[in-house]
Each structure stands twice: as structure tokens, then as C-alpha cells.
Amino acid sequence: MFSHYIEEMYPKDEGNSYPYKLCEYLVQTYLSNQASKEIKFLDIGCGRGTHIINFMKFLKGQFHGIDRCRSQIENVNIASCNLEHETLPYEDGFFDVIFSKSVLEHIKDTDNFISEAYRTLKPGGVMIIMVPDWQSQMKNFYDDYTHVKPFTIKSINSALKINGFSNIRVSYFRQLPIVWKFPFCEYVCDLISIIFPESFKWKNLIGRNTKDRKWLRFSKEKMLLGVCIK
Numbered sequence: 001m002f003s004h005y006i007e008e009m010y011p012k013d014e015g016n017s018y019p020y021k022l023c024e025y026l027v028q029t030y031l032s033n034q035a036s037k038e039i040k041f042l043d044i045g046c047g048r049g050t051h052i053i054n055f056m057k058f059l060k061g062q063f064h065g066i067d068r069c070r071s072q073i074e075n076v077n078i079a080s081c082n083l084e085h086e087t088l089p090y091e092d093g094f095f096d097v098i099f100s101k102s103v104l105e106h107i108k109d110t111d112n113f114i115s116e117a118y119r120t121l122k123p124g125g126v127m128i129i130m131v132p133d134w135q136s137q138m139k140n141f142y143d144d145y146t147h148v149k150p151f152t153i154k155s156i157n158s159a160l161k162i163n164g165f166s167n168i169r170v171s172y173f174r175q176l177p178i179v180w181k182f183p184f185c186e187y188v189c190d191l192i193s194i195i196f197p198e199s200f201k202w203k204n205l206i207g208r209n210t211k212d213r214k215w216l217r218f219s220k221e222k223m224l225l226g227v228c229i230k
Contacts, residue, residue: 021177023054026128030227031097034126035059039096042066044083044117045103049073055099064095084109088116095121101130105147114163121230127165131156133172133222139198140221156226165228173225175218189219196220 027035039061043052046065052073056063065071065078066088072078079089084107098117107113117127132141134150141150157170179185192215201217 018175018177019050020054020057022175023051024058025177025180026099027055027058030128031059031126034097037061037096040064040094042088042090042095042098042120044098044100044113045106046073046076046078047071049076051099051101052076059097061096064090083107083113083116085112088120090120092119093122093125096125098125098127100128102132104129104131105141105149105151108148110149110159111163114159114165118164118230123230125230127160127226127228127230129156129160129226129228130173130223131226133224136172136193136220136222151224153224156224160226160228165230167229168226169228170224170226173223175221175223176215192216192219 035058037060039059041052041055041059041061042064043049043055044066046052046067048071049065052063052065053076056075063076065073065076066081066083067078068080068082081088098121100117104110104113121127131151132147134141134152138150141147153170153172157168160168160170174186174189176185176189179189196216198220201213201220
């Protein structure tokens with residue numbers, strides 16, 4: 001079942017350079033002090049390894065992945081875990097960095113997820129978490145039928161704070177690399193978001209193709225990016 005979900009919701013896109021650019025940006029912006037060290041890195045919800053494979057190009061050390069279905073990713077230690085009710089299979093203070101993208105919105109028990117990340121991080125360790133922004137994605141949030149909980153900047157910030165994290169920074173994040181390089185492009189995205197209606201994001205509302213109208217789609221749809229320290 002889970003493998004079918006991956007194929008349906010996240011079809012392979014071999015020529016997509018976005019995961020590489022995202023990992024490069026996150027390392028340069030938030031993990032620069034980790035790049036020269038041997039670290040222990042965890043990707044919660046690693047799927048087929050799209051992101052952890054690219055993080056390995058910029059960081060060195062031990063790489064671990066968690067998912068509900070154990071998969072095979074070269075040079076990555078994969079464990080199976082259901083974060084609705086299970087604990088992560090690692091000792092306290094094991095990781096230097098924990099990353100998770102587009103996972104927390106699938107979990108009903110937010111506190112179990114975040115408290116387990118906190119427990120397994122070393123003091124001073126960094127967590128980077130990305131979830132869809134409810135305000136800009138509410139019209140299509142439940143197109144993924146496994147989504148169970150939407151988030152806002154305030155709710156993510158509160159969840160991280162309540163579970164012990166500090167130095168919390170939560171911000172809107174557009175999935176357009178040119179915006180990271182040239183922040184003034186945010187204004188162009190805002191204008192596009194206002195001018196074009198929701199229906200223009202896709203050429204076909206049912207058979208949606210991730211290659212379709214990326215500028216339009218990701219101008220309108222934002223992520224929430226949370227970075228925090230144990």
C-alpha cells in the first residue's frame with residue numbers, strides 16, 4: 001500500500017534538480033557549521049531517499065532514514081517506525097541533525113513526532129522541518145487523502161516550543177530556487193498569486209503533472225520552514 005502511495009503522490013522525476021538545490025540551500029543557510037564535521041543525520045519520512053541522497057553530497061558522517069516501509073538506499077541505514085504511537089529506534093542524544101519534509105501533516109500525534117525528534121537530538125542539535133502552509137494551500141491540502149492535520153506559522157512554532165526546542169525560526173518558504181537567490185522575486189510571486197486563479201495551477205485537474213506551470217503553482221503555494229535547536 002505504501003509503495004503505491006509513493007508512486008501516485010510522488011512519481012519519479014529523474015531530471016528534477018529541485019531536491020539537490022533545496023538540500024544545498026538548507027546546508028549553506030542553516031547547517032554550514034555542520035558541513036566540516038562527521039555528523040549523524042536523520043531524515044524522518046525519507047521515502048525513496050530523494051532528499052537524504054542529496055544531503056549526502058554536502059554533509060559527511062552517518063546517515064539514517066525513517067519511514068513506515070523499510071526501503072533500500074545505498075549508504076543509508078533505514079528503520080521502520082510509525083510515529084503515531086511508536087518511539088524512534090535510537091538512543092537519547094544520538095543525532096546532530098534531523099530533517100523532515102512533508103511528513104508532519106500526515107501525523108495525528110504531533111507531540112509524539114516532535115518530542116521524539118527532540119529526545120534523539122544531541123544538545124545543540126538542529127532540526128529542520130517543512131510542512132505545507134495551510135493559508136496558501138487550503139484549497140488543495142486534502143487532495144492528498146492521507147493529510148490529517150494542517151499547520152500555520154503559529155501552530156508549528158507553538159508545537160516546537162512546547163516540546164522543548166529553542167532558537168525557533170518559522171517562516172514562509174516558496175519552492176522556487178530563484179527566489180532564494182533573488183529575494184525581490186517574492187514580489188513577483190505575490191503578484192502572480194493575486195492575478196491568477198487557483199484553477200490555472202494545473203493543465204489537468206485530475207492528472208496533475210509536477211512539471212506543469214511550476215512558477216504559477218509555487219507562487220501560490222507556500223511551505224512552512226521551521227529551524228530550531230535542542
